[in-house]
Amino acid sequence: MRFPALRYSVDPAALFKHGVLMVAALSVLLPAYFMLVTAFKSQTGYSLNKFDFPTPLIIGNFTTALRGGRFFLWFANSVILSTGSVIVSIAVSTLAAFAFAKMQFTGRNFMLALNTALMVIPPVVMLIPLFLFLASIRLIGTYSGVILVYAGLVTPFSIYLLTNFFRTIPHEIVESALIDGASALDVLLRIMLPLSGPALVTLIVVNSLWVWNDLLIALVLLPQDNLRSLMVGITVFGSRYNNDVPVAMAGMFLASIPMMVLYLFGQKYFIRGLVAGAVKG
Amino acid sequence: MLRTPHHIPFLYLAPALTLLLFAFGYPLVAVVNFSFRRIRGATGPFIGLDNYLQIIKDKVFHDAVSHNALLLLAVPVLIGISIVLSVFLYERVPGWQVYRSILFMPYVLAVPVVGIVFSNMFQLNGVVNELLRGAGLHTLALDWIGSSRMALWTVMGVIVWREAGFGIVLFLARLLSLNEELQDAARIDGAGWWQRLVYVTLPQMRETIEFYVVVSVITMLAWVFSYVYVISRGGPGNATQIMELYIYNFAFRNALPGIASAVAVILFVVTLILIVPLFRLRSANGGSA
Numbered sequence: 001m002r003f004p005a006l007r008y009s010v011d012p013a014a015l016f017k018h019g020v021l022m023v024a025a026l027s028v029l030l031p032a033y034f035m036l037v038t039a040f041k042s043q044t045g046y047s048l049n050k051f052d053f054p055t056p057l058i059i060g061n062f063t064t065a066l067r068g069g070r071f072f073l074w075f076a077n078s079v080i081l082s083t084g085s086v087i088v089s090i091a092v093s094t095l096a097a098f099a100f101a102k103m104q105f106t107g108r109n110f111m112l113a114l115n116t117a118l119m120v121i122p123p124v125v126m127l128i129p130l131f132l133f134l135a136s137i138r139l140i141g142t143y144s145g146v147i148l149v150y151a152g153l154v155t156p157f158s159i160y161l162l163t164n165f166f167r168t169i170p171h172e173i174v175e176s177a178l179i180d181g182a183s184a185l186d187v188l189l190r191i192m193l194p195l196s197g198p199a200l201v202t203l204i205v206v207n208s209l210w211v212w213n214d215l216l217i218a219l220v221l222l223p224q225d226n227l228r229s230l231m232v233g234i235t236v237f238g239s240r241y242n243n244d245v246p247v248a249m250a251g252m253f254l255a256s257i258p259m260m261v262l263y264l265f266g267q268k269y270f271i272r273g274l275v276a277g278a279v280k281g
Numbered sequence: 282m283l284r285t286p287h288h289i290p291f292l293y294l295a296p297a298l299t300l301l302l303f304a305f306g307y308p309l310v311a312v313v314n315f316s317f318r319r320i321r322g323a324t325g326p327f328i329g330l331d332n333y334l335q336i337i338k339d340k341v342f343h344d345a346v347s348h349n350a351l352l353l354l355a356v357p358v359l360i361g362i363s364i365v366l367s368v369f370l371y372e373r374v375p376g377w378q379v380y381r382s383i384l385f386m387p388y389v390l391a392v393p394v395v396g397i398v399f400s401n402m403f404q405l406n407g408v409v410n411e412l413l414r415g416a417g418l419h420t421l422a423l424d425w426i427g428s429s430r431m432a433l434w435t436v437m438g439v440i441v442w443r444e445a446g447f448g449i450v451l452f453l454a455r456l457l458s459l460n461e462e463l464q465d466a467a468r469i470d471g472a473g474w475w476q477r478l479v480y481v482t483l484p485q486m487r488e489t490i491e492f493y494v495v496v497s498v499i500t501m502l503a504w505v506f507s508y509v510y511v512i513s514r515g516g517p518g519n520a521t522q523i524m525e526l527y528i529y530n531f532a533f534r535n536a537l538p539g540i541a542s543a544v545a546v547i548l549f550v551v552t553l554i555l556i557v558p559l560f561r562l563r564s565a566n567g568g569s570a
Contacts, residue, residue, distance in 0.1 A: 013474065017369045024366055025383045027442070032386075034408055035398045050408035088300070096297035104282045105290040117556050118305050120496065122503035124525045125549045126308035128315060128532050128542050132323050133307065152304020155297060174283065184283055213391045215507040216525070220533055231393050235511055238397035245401050252394045263389045267382060270389060274447060275454040 039250040046246050061250035068241065071254055073226065074233030080143055081218070081229060082208040085150035089207060090200065092151075093158035098188045100159065101166030102174060112163065118156040123217060126153075131220055146221045150214070154207040161206075161276055165199035166192055205266060206273035212259065230255055309549065315542035325539065332543035342544070344519045345527045348433055352501040352523070355437050355444075359497055360490060362441070363448030368478060370449070371456040381453065388446035396511030399439045400426055429520035432513050436521050440508055444500065448493055455489040456482070488562055495559050503548045524548060 038046055039061055040054040065071070099105070100112055130149055131140070139145030169192055177187050193200075218229040228236070234255045241248040263270055316332055319325040336342045366384060370377045387395065402408050403425035410422035425435040459482075467481045483490075506525035513521040515530075524544055532541035 014374065017372065017374050021366065021369055021374060021377075021380045024362075025380055028383055028387055028446075031395070031398050031402060031442075034402055035394075038401075050411050092296040092300050095293040099290040099293035102283050103285055103290040103293070105287070108290075111294075113560070115301075117560075118301065120499055120556060120559065121305065121309075121552055122499065122525075122548060124503060124506060124528055125312060125545045125552070126305060127528070128538050128545060129308035129311035130304070131532070132320075132538065133311070136323050148300070149304060152300045155300055155304070159297060171282075178283070184285060184289065187283070209389065215393060215510065216529070219510075220529070231391055231507075234391075234397070235393045238393065238400075238511065242401075248397060248401060252397055256390060256394050259389055259391065260386075263386065267385075271381075271385060271450050271454070274388070275451055 035249045035252055035256075038246050039253045041246045043244060043246060058246070061246045062254065064244075064247045065237075065241075065251040065254060068247065069233060069237040069251055070226075070228075071230075071233070071251070074228050074230040075258070077222075077227055077233075078212055078230040081147060081150060082211045084143065084147035085154065085211050086204055086207045088147060088151035089155045089158045090203060093155055093162050093203075094188070094193065096159050097162030097166050098184075098192060100163040101169075102171075102187075102192075103184075115156050115159050119160060123153055123214075127216065127220060134221060141222055141224050141227060143227070146217065149217060149221060150211045153217075154210055158203055158207065161203055161273075162196070162199060164276075165196060169195055201266075202269050202273035202276060205262070205269040206276075209259070209270070312542050312545050312549065315539055316546045318539050320537075320539040320542070328539075332539045336540060336543055341519055341522060342527060345522045345524045348521060348523050349502050351433060352437055352440070352505065353498060355441050355501060356494060356497045358441055359445055359448050360494065362445045363452050363493070364483075364486075364490070366445075366449045367452035367456060368482060370453050381450065385446040385450050387443040388450075390443065392443065392507040393511045395439060395443050396508055399435075399442075400512045403435055426513055427517060429517050432517060432520045436505075436508055436512055439512060440501075440505060443508075444497070448497075451493055452486060452489060455486055459485050492559065492562050495555055495562070499552055499555055502551060 034051075037052070037054050038050070040057045040059070041061075042058045045054060045058070100108060134140045134145045134149070137145075139148075173191060174187050177191055182190065213231060214229075215231045215235065218232045219235075222229065222232070234251060237251050238248055241251065317327055317329060319328050319331070370381055370384075374380070404410075405424045405427060407425075409425070413419070413422045423431050425431050463481055463485075464477060467477045472480065503525060505523060506529065509515060509521050509523050509526055510529075515522040515526045524547075528541045528544050528548075530541075531544070532538045
């Protein structure tokens, strides 16, 4: 039998592109699928078949995971660290970016260039002096010490992004406010910031993701059990349950929920923000 | 520009400057200083280049450096994958936005999660080998993480899996900002898909690709600690030892921060060298800083 209509609708090039994208998407989704189905298997179910869909669905792995790991505590610690450092960084960066974008002073371009350079210096280079310094002022193993470190490390990006954004705000708006007798600080707080919503959201998303996903700094600067961040916590959890794969996967699944939910709803901010550091504003 | 008295801009800059001095300024000066000292506690006697001489003689350090160098092989792979997939997405294959969301997802997942999931998948009796054996490919069912011959390549695969999303989205953003008339003109002139890619699309992406190369090189040399720490802790033996892990071990396990600082200084210098092309790229793009 012949289907003449199909002869015209199948374009081999389009088919090929679809094929490649499909393979790429599948290889991204397979580990996620593995994590999900394994989390619902019993240990025997897992050892019998590692790939198929779990029957019956075992919920017990999640209760075991929640008992074996302190997910809520780790989660709360990570929320405190992310929130604290994002607030500190945005506060100081807003002020600095305002000066960079709207004021004239000597050394401005040099300082901006230096700031850009700081964006690519790996944190591991600074880690030893930061550790010794925090230890000497007794801020090792405290939220405030680590929040300051994180805030400092993400601040070059915050300044960079906000400076570029502030520059796009037309100067006429600033001028007319000044003529009406507003002070520089008024201009920043009453005019620039209310217009900066999208830039601030992008910044919150990117910086929180950075702090949230960091392992090295939290590992070194917050050694106590009860101050572990989610990343340190699940790393310990993963090695504790390396013989009970379903429980380990249930734990990983629990740990991924917050960021995945944020990604589903705020995807454009993730993409926009992570690209912003690379493309000229 | 606001006309302000001279001191006003610095009042606005002061909080950020203080924070940056704390997080970058002081540590960068101190780490260089530490690298010339035998640090015990907070400081120690000046010993010249001894720390450097010691790491140069250390076979483990050689392993670490060569493994970081091998990881650089991931850069061309990342570039290739990112170019192909971003160009396909740009051509508005039906459903391209769904593909984009999926392909970017790994970059949002935390490295420990990714590392633990993959290290379970790649166990000797894990799902990957089970599938390979099921397909009759018994010779391909290797000890991906447990053998020193394969471990580094497995880690590299995981790095590519997670980091490619950033390249794809970055290149796609660049493509979407291009003027499509050029593409149309080339098409009208009879240029095929391949010719348009090589003569129209890629030249316009050049700066973005170069930027991504530099950033990826820095990543492979100094920003992959969490992958290695979670997947293999540098093992088996020193098969996945890298410079960051070497720093971590010497500073916080062996209590020899002087040695670790010398390695950190080497990484710092390498980064500084790599920053130069980054600046050239940015000024070529027509922006300041």
